[in-house]
Structure formats: structure tokens, C-alpha cells
Amino acid sequence: MLYVIGLGLSDEKDITVRGLEAVKSCERVYLEAYTSILMVDSSKLSEYYGKQVIVADREMVESESDAILADADKINVAFLVVGDPYGATTHTDLVIRARELDIPVQVIHNASIMNAIGACGLQLYNFGQTISIVFFTDTWRPDSFYDRIKENRALGLHTLCLLDIKVKEQSIENLARGRKIYEPPRYMTVNQAIEQLLEIEDNRGEKAYTGETLAIGCARVGQPHQTLISGTLQQLVDADFGGPLHSLVIVGNKMHELEAEFVKDFAIDKTSFDEIVKRDYSL
């Protein structure tokens, strides 16, 4: 059996009881470690589960899936995923491959940012499509998500923006020289995301949003030190959200009263929040 097990959002204790029992039954335990990160080391997981945890990077999952699945028709193998198993396409690939090999698969779900974002007080059913914002480089400044935000906002819907994570990056020099030396992980902050969003709006000028649009900056959602701050994009660009992971919600103007009441509680400036809700978000 291949168990694909969600670990939830914070640390080793966010696994479900069912998930923990499954891990303990497995002969090999892999941890997917490139689409998201837990706030604890894999060694902590190993200790808690009483099992050696093998960290699987993108290369391994994409090119050695048959090694991960070896003998899983006879023994139990666990593939641990931060958040919920169906958060990323790669895990879907692994499940499809297991099916081809006639290996039974059981998925054990958990919270992920896709539902835990409800913690910001906006109702999940009022969210439109989700977007991902990647780090701009000097030569690559992709903005296709601008159209997605515009579509959501035209319908009055909220937009969850997932922010880029760079794990196991090589510098151009190390890559060129074939040295397997990796840069420290990088996590996009709410501040960086907003800077990029405002730059794109400056270029496109289609008013998908403006500096006056309300948003909620979210850090460490579902963890003990979760931070939520609401305000205009312009107000939030300099706010301090602390350590990773960050995400951002752009508020749609169908926001209803109960949502606004909840969100106002952590507004950076309650007076201007009220004014803007009254001006731009009253339906």
C-alpha cells in the first residue's frame, strides 16, 4: 500500500491519528520537501514517528518514482506531504504511476492553506481561482496571474495568492560548474508580493486592483504564531509579518458585513478600513 499522508500546517503533531498509525505501519517513509515546508526538521519527524524519514526532493520524486514505489504492492510505503496531499500536481503524478503499477493507494487528508485560509475571516465559498506569485528576476517578470485577479475581482470574489518558495536552488555559477551546492531556502514575503503586484498594475494599468484595494497579509497560518494584518495594499507593503510562510488575500468587493467585522479586528488602521469598506465594498 502507498499511503499519501498530509502533515498539515505546522509541526509533527499536526498529522492525524489515522495518519500516524499508517506511518508507523510503513517500512519506508518519504517526505516531499520542495512545494512547501514544515516548521520542523525532518529529524524531529523521524524521532516522533520512530521511523527514518527520507527527504525527497523534486528530482527524486519526478525521476525516481519507481524507486519510491518499489515493493509497495507487498509492503507499506508512506509519502508525506506538507498540508494536504492534493496540493501539488507532482503528487497526482505519483498516484497515477502507482495505479499503473497496480499498487493500492490510500490518501489521508489534512488541512492545507487552501482551506485554512478561512482563518482570515473571509468565507471560503467567496474565493475565486487561486494564483501563485513567483519571484521576479531581472529578466523574468511573469504577470499572467494579473488576469486571474482581474477575473475574480470582476465577480467580487476574493483571491488567495500563494507566494513563491525556492528550495535547493543552485547559483548560476554552481550550476554552470556542475557543483551540487545549494543556496539557502527563500520564501517570498507579503511585502515582496505586494511590491510585485503594484509594479504589474503600474505596467498594465487595467485597475484589476490599486494601492487602495483591501488585502490580508497572512503569515504562518494554522501555526501557534499565526499573524494576520489587513489593510490596503499600500498600507501592507511595509508591515512586518515575521518569519515564513506568508500568503496574501486580495479582498473581493462582495465582502459581506460579517466578513468585514472579522477582518477589521486586525486592520492596520481601523478608521481607514471602515472608510474604504464604506466607499468601495458596500453592496
Add this chain to the structure above:
Amino acid sequence: MLYVIGLGLSDEKDITVRGLEAVKSCERVYLEAYTSILMVDSSKLSEYYGKQVIVADREMVESESDAILADADKINVAFLVVGDPYGATTHTDLVIRARELDIPVQVIHNASIMNAIGACGLQLYNFGQTISIVFFTDTWRPDSFYDRIKENRALGLHTLCLLDIKVKEQSIENLARGRKIYEPPRYMTVNQAIEQLLEIEDNRGEKAYTGETLAIGCARVGQPHQTLISGTLQQLVDADFGGPLHSLVIVGNKMHELEAEFVKDFAIDKTSFDEIVKRDYSL
């Protein structure tokens, strides 16, 4: 401390380890039992947690929230919610009320249908707004969600349809006579939802969808006996999905190849699935 704890999707073992530890620290434990249901009795939960579980119906949560919160500034109180705590508005109310009373609140997240629906193989970021389909009655046949589906489909997005649950209903006679006698719980099936959807399309005729639109009927998502069947609405209207809970996904025509490959695996008729994907879903 008020702990608001998600129970996940299936039974007593879907709670997280962190959640279980919190429950065990509580003096009073309430179970919210009207927006969704677990597949086990509350007595099973009581036994597993080693705590008496008080079933809280809508009336109690809405009108006796202060009783639920009594002394929670000094002792620990748990409010258990099937799925994730932020799935329903009522829990937001309880959190707002706790804040007003200066009671610290900790939310422990879990999987809910809002993210576990990824199990159907469609990518969560390609879903638009979520809709709820309620039981039609002779005199009340609300169809405002039709516009939401139309908006999603105009953007090529998938639509998650949550299906009605009726718990603790009174018959008109019992209600009139003030008898607190309740009907057995009712759960809308995928079949009933599709019948209602097709009736609305017949009336509105705006082609938000047709009998030929692809959909995925989902039953018991995240549980050991999960059932997924894909096909056209017309094909699925008579399919057998077994016991509750059911939900339905209307596929948006931005479905990409990897999504289609996954979904085809449980198509009611693979040949017609391929034909319709080629005709209506090729981008």
C-alpha cells in the same frame, strides 16, 4: 481557552494529534452537529477521547453561545467541528463572541471538503466560487447559484457544489403543535442535485451547463469507501453513489490534460468521456 478543533472527514481517528491532546485537556467538549456530520456516533467520540461529548445543535450554538463559553477564560473548552473549523459562518460568530469576552481562542485545522475535493483529480487552484444546492420544496425552488455556476464556467473554472443536509427538521404538523419530534436526517444525493440542476437549466435556458457537461459525483470524500464517478450530468443522474455525504463538481472547460487523465480513470463511459473532452474541453 476555547479550542475550536476540526475533526476531518471520516471518524474519530481523523482528529490531529495536536487536536486530540487539546480535547483531553478540556473540561467541556461540544460537538457541532448541524452543518455536517461525521460517520460515527458522538458516543464513539466520547469513548475515544475519554470525555463526555455534548452534541450542540444550531439552536444551542446560536442562542446559548455564552453557556458554551462559560468560564473559558479559566478552563479549557473544546468546540469540535466536522471538517475544518472555518467551514461555516456560525463558528466565526462563536469566535467573534469569544473575542468580545476576552477569551483566548485557538483553532486547530483539519481537512474539509473544500480542500479534500482535490481527490477528484482537478486542481484546487482551478476552482471558482463554491455553491450550495438546497432541497427544492413544492413552493421554494431557489436558483441563485445558477448565476455563480455560469460565472465560473464563463472563466473555464470548476465548481464545487455542496449538497444540502437536513438535520433535526420538524414536520409542519409537529412544528405547528410545538412538538419537539424530529425527522430522520436527510442528505441530498448527487442524483437529486443533478435533477435540480437540469430543471433549473430547463427554466433559465442560458446554457450555464447542459446535460452534456462533464461532472464528477463524489461520495464520502476522504473516507475509506470514497466513491468518485465522472461523466456527463445526464450520465450521472442515475449512477449509484451509495451512502452520504455526497458532493458534485461541475468541470470547467479549462481542464488540462493531466486533470483529464486522472478524471477519466473513473469515467462511467471512457469512450464518450474522451469524445466530450475533445469536443468541449480542448483548449
